[in-house]
Amino acid sequence: MPTVMVIGASRGIGLELVRQYAAAGWRVHATTRTPTQPGALGAIKGDVVLHALDVRDAQQLETLTQEVAPEGLDVLIHNAGVAGRGMSAAEVHRINTDAPLHVARALLPAVLRSHEKKLVLMTSQLGARRGHPGSLGLYGDSKAALNDAFRAHAPAWGQRGCLAIVMHPGWVRTDMGGAGAPLSVEESVRGIRQVLARLTPADHGRFWTWDGREHPW
Numbered sequence: 001m002p003t004v005m006v007i008g009a010s011r012g013i014g015l016e017l018v019r020q021y022a023a024a025g026w027r028v029h030a031t032t033r034t035p036t037q038p039g040a041l042g043a044i045k046g047d048v049v050l051h052a053l054d055v056r057d058a059q060q061l062e063t064l065t066q067e068v069a070p071e072g073l074d075v076l077i078h079n080a081g082v083a084g085r086g087m088s089a090a091e092v093h094r095i096n097t098d099a100p101l102h103v104a105r106a107l108l109p110a111v112l113r114s115h116e117k118k119l120v121l122m123t124s125q126l127g128a129r130r131g132h133p134g135s136l137g138l139y140g141d142s143k144a145a146l147n148d149a150f151r152a153h154a155p156a157w158g159q160r161g162c163l164a165i166v167m168h169p170g171w172v173r174t175d176m177g178g179a180g181a182p183l184s185v186e187e188s189v190r191g192i193r194q195v196l197a198r199l200t201p202a203d204h205g206r207f208w209t210w211d212g213r214e215h216p217w
């Protein structure tokens, strides 16, 4: 079976990604900031390996890279993110914009060792400028900057054989999305998995939604 790594798997969409991939028989590497107290993540049955990672921690990222060095990662999903309430713009940028790029760069060799070679960065529709200048707010700006950085790196990643995309998971009922969001984590993740399963090289470098629509930048 293929192997997936989910970065930021303690709760919400990341937790459900682990649950569904494990239930489908995949080998799952899941990262959490609290591997000794994994909560619901620790109760998931299947071939699930937990790793410690705060995405701001370069030393933990180096350790994670070494832990998976003997393996390939068919699908790497950088899911960790923050809404930014009560945080500085610099801290939100560090987690939502810089960290996905650092993680992608560190784990790209493991992705390229695999069969599927897919890399997914979780973004948001709130980071789509649609050609308009000006601020999208703290969170939107951090995701817009992630999208910009992704587009800058995608050509080089594609040349190395990677199939990389950014993904909007929908507006989902999680701690971040809130109780009023229309989508359950089950529906969102089922959609995300279908989109990822159907990706072809022609989809590389593009912005996809959980239900298979291409999103404008």
Ligand SMILES: NC(=O)c1ccc[n+]([C@@H]2O[C@H](COP(=O)([O-])OP(=O)(O)OC[C@H]3O[C@@H](n4cnc5c(N)ncnc54)[C@H](OP(=O)(O)O)[C@@H]3O)[C@@H](O)[C@H]2O)c1
Pocket (backbone or CB within 6 Å): 007, 008, 009, 010, 011, 012, 013, 014, 032, 033, 034, 053, 054, 055, 056, 079, 080, 081, 082, 095, 122, 123, 124, 125, 168, 169, 170, 171, 172, 173, 174, 175, 176, 177, 178, 181
């Ligand atoms: N929910 C939505 O409607 C929605 C819409 C568009 C995009 N998204 C994006 O989808 C992704 C997942 O969202 P969600 O709704 O599942 O959010 P969530 O329920 O708030 O969960 C966020 C996850 O990110 C992890 N995380 C936060 N900061 C981290 C750090 N410094 N290092 C490592 N992990 C960290 C959290 O771990 P801890 O438990 O340790 O804090 C948690 O596992 C995010 O990138 C978000 O921006 C969500």
